[in-house]
Amino acid sequence: MITVPLLDLGPQNRALEAQFETAFRDVLRSNQFIMGPRLEAFEKDCAAFLGVKHALGVSSGTDALLLALMALDIGEGDEVLLPSFTFFATAGSVARLGGVPVWVDVDPHHFNIDLVDAARKVGPRTRAIMPVHLFGQSGDLGALQAFAAAHRLRIVEDAAQSMGARWQGRSTMSVGEFGATSFFPSKNLGGMGDSGLVTTSDDALAERARILRVHGMQPKYYHREVGANFRMDPLQAALLHLKLPHLPEYNCARAGNANFYHAALKGKVGIAENRPGATGQLLLPVDFSGQGIWNQFTLRVTGGRRDALKAFLTGRKIGCEIYYPIPLHRQECFAAAGYRGGDSVPVSELLSTEVLSIPVFPELAAEQRQWVADSLADFAAGKTE
Numbered sequence: 001m002i003t004v005p006l007l008d009l010g011p012q013n014r015a016l017e018a019q020f021e022t023a024f025r026d027v028l029r030s031n032q033f034i035m036g037p038r039l040e041a042f043e044k045d046c047a048a049f050l051g052v053k054h055a056l057g058v059s060s061g062t063d064a065l066l067l068a069l070m071a072l073d074i075g076e077g078d079e080v081l082l083p084s085f086t087f088f089a090t091a092g093s094v095a096r097l098g099g100v101p102v103w104v105d106v107d108p109h110h111f112n113i114d115l116v117d118a119a120r121k122v123g124p125r126t127r128a129i130m131p132v133h134l135f136g137q138s139g140d141l142g143a144l145q146a147f148a149a150a151h152r153l154r155i156v157e158d159a160a161q162s163m164g165a166r167w168q169g170r171s172t173m174s175v176g177e178f179g180a181t182s183f184f185p186s187k188n189l190g191g192m193g194d195s196g197l198v199t200t201s202d203d204a205l206a207e208r209a210r211i212l213r214v215h216g217m218q219p220k221y222y223h224r225e226v227g228a229n230f231r232m233d234p235l236q237a238a239l240l241h242l243k244l245p246h247l248p249e250y251n252c253a254r255a256g257n258a259n260f261y262h263a264a265l266k267g268k269v270g271i272a273e274n275r276p277g278a279t280g281q282l283l284l285p286v287d288f289s290g291q292g293i294w295n296q297f298t299l300r301v302t303g304g305r306r307d308a309l310k311a312f313l314t315g316r317k318i319g320c321e322i323y324y325p326i327p328l329h330r331q332e333c334f335a336a337a338g339y340r341g342g343d344s345v346p347v348s349e350l351l352s353t354e355v356l357s358i359p360v361f362p363e364l365a366a367e368q369r370q371w372v373a374d375s376l377a378d379f380a381a382g383k384t385e
């Protein structure tokens with residue numbers, strides 16, 4: 001039987017191994033292990049790639065969100081609109097600053113924040129919105145900006161899963177006051193450890209974030225305010241810099257796999273695209289933005305059969321995972337805090353019982369993705385193993 005891991009980092013990194021070794025030796029011999037020109041060069045190319053004025057390498061995607069919120073003075077009692085259906089860090093970063101996550105629902109088709117629900121949840125203490133371009137698909141960036149302007153909110157884009165994704169030609173991370181992404185190994189631009197990136201095109205906000213990244217220090221040993229150590233290692237920057245030029249080709253290969261699944265499963269019994277009004281046992285994710293980067297290929301499995309499909313695929317040695325099994329308003333740490341909005345996020349509740357992500361990584365072999373598609377068709381046709 002063919003084995004298909006959910007994600008295999010090996011082939012991508014092996015292809016660049018000789019270059020990584022050279023970069024590692026260069027950093028080693030430079031004796032510069034904190035900040036410096038290697039980090040700056042990487043930041044400059046990231047900013048150009050994303051079409052923003054400033055990019056700051058930081059210690060993780062979570063710290064990128066935290067730093068952005070700190071630079072916007074989000075603190076005690078400030079409300080931030082964010083989806084309940086996302087990774088923990090989106091809300092965790094707000095809560096750590098004493099801010100208040102307000103749970104907003106998501107769209108059942110593109111999985112991004114639902115701005116109609118967000119409008120219902122704006123209150124007098126609401127200061128910001130954090131859209132999450134989930135699974136690699138940008139939300140409607142124009143609508144987002146109009147929403148934020150109408151309600152006088154700041155935008156922090158959680159683009160941890162969407163570096164390189166666009167909406168009508170504009171990059172995610174380029175429309176908010178801040179954008180934040182992650183180079184966690186499973187992201188589209190995956191590092192060899194933890195790191196992340198903060199972007200902004202506002203000079204004053206960039207300067208503030210730069211200072212907060214190093215303990216609020218400016219000049220050396222003079223501290224205007226309390227920051228933290230949010231720095232990215234130059235070694236990590238040097239390694240990621242070698243991968244950055246390949247990001248478009250990695251994203252393209254992911255899209256190729258997604259298109260393959262759609263073509264292979266078109267018209268099969270019980271399978272449909274996850275569009276408004278569609279019915280089927282398996283609903284395939286659609287890239288409504290047309291320029292998504294497929295960090296995940298996430299199915300909706302209806303009729304209470306998600307866990308059955310997970311067991312079925314596992315039995316066929318096909319990796320799959322539930323992103324995410326518990327909407328954030330139900331997490332113990334947040335439920336206890338009693339934040340508002342959690343009683344009206346039915347789509348988040350439903351998706352957490354329906355979603356299953358399957359392999360879509362760029363180096364997926366032809367026979368592997370065929371096996372995945374055949375297996376989905378078999379399951380939808382009623383096979384049990």
Ligand SMILES: *Cc1c(COP(=O)(O)O)cnc(C)c1O
Pocket residue numbers: 060061062063086087089090132158160161181182183184194195196
């Ligand atoms: C990965 C991820 C993060 C956090 O990034 P780290 O680098 O792991 O800290 C934040 N938000 C979302 C949506 C993510 O997927």
